Amino acid sequence: MSDWLTRYQSGQRDAVWHEFRELGARVHDRADEARAVCDEMARRARHNVELIVERLTGDGYRFHHNDDDQTPATPLVPPTDGAEDHLAWLRDTFGPLPLTLESWVRLVGDVWLVGTHPRWGTSASADPLVVEVEAAKYGGQHRDHLAEEYEAWQEEPEGLYELPVAPDQLHKENTSGGAPYGIVLPDRCADGLFAWDGGRMPFVSYLNRVFADGGFPVHTGTDEEWEVRHRLAEDLLPL
Template sequence: MGSSPGWLDRYENGQRDLVWQELRELGGGIRESPWIDEARLVCDAMARRARHNVELIVGRLTADGYRFHTNDDARTPVRPHTPPTPEASAHVDWLERRFGAVPMTLSSWARIVGDVWLVGTHPRWPTSAAADPLVVEVEGSRHPGGPSIRGFVDDEWNGWLELQGEDPGAAGPFVLPLAPDRLHKDNTSGGGPYGIVLPDTCVDGLLTCQTTMPFVSYLNWVFGEGGFPWPSGDDGQWRVRRHLAEDVLPL
């Protein structure tokens, strides 16, 4: 297989796009290669940068007077970022036992970033929820003492199995739900949740949202827009998003 490809050093030195391209080209074969540990280090480095971005954006929104709340009429206040609990790694292990391989980028996100919920209302931008704010909830740690996210995921899995038995062509691949879709975030009836296709032995997973794209590509798009990737053209919104996106780290 040759010498180490030096992915981590190259990633940290700015060759991120090229590194992701090489990792994706290996597909599921990375799991059988001698470079699997280095690939995991790259994913962990990505997640640390992502956590920095989350904390930066949450801090700026909080300073702006942003109200983080549920996506319903009650608008109950919520915690926007819940760091991983000590059970995060065990939850990823459960996902792999239940559904098969989990992409390394999602595993790193769960273990290092945690759960993120940016749905809310900005004082200078009352329609901010319509801009598809970033939500990624893997562990479900925002809901302590409530129903386990595993029960919700199992319900989704059982519904998919039923549909697959009735109409395999309509079922498609199983998608692990991570977030409400853009309309549901705005308390409007919409489609199915955003999520990651499972099982997937590749380094980076496929995220289904308005389209399907690599998880890291989605995150770069969202962070580049300050956490709100669907601009309306409103000048006030543009100014807020530009402020939020300043100095975010590319993944």
């Protein structure tokens, strides 16, 4: 169990995440060491996102919102000077946060890969990666919206609360869909639970699945997508 960061960097990533899961909230007995691993995970994720964005941009990909006008969107908004303040607000509002979520907010930022590829017309249907936690582009309205939704949930709680961080697959392609993807809160563990498509999995497991497919984890069955997805995923770092 010793020297988690060195072991993670040497390739023992699965073993380290397994130990974190076994420890649960007790991981905070060695919070600084666990946080160092989560920060390294976030730096690797940031590298992957930047590489995907660079490759998509070179392809002529149009990053846009999931609206009728396909309003241009910024694919990666780095953490702002208010990122730590937003984390404090999240803790005050929802309780403890998983360390991987904190590291994502501090080191990655907001990711929005929805758009249209010039050679892969159904790319928006492939569930492109979106993780917006600070949601800086929405300003203070985002906090107000989250607080109102959480207050309504507390009046009639159903299951575990899931902090919304992304539209679901159908909403990403601008059609009616289900509940947004989210992170289960409160959570004092190292890695959080990512809720999507009616199920839950560790956040890092979800990210690894997405990066293995170049940021587009749902196969749409077109001839063009394999070449595009394969090239996007090439040399991305496992988390």
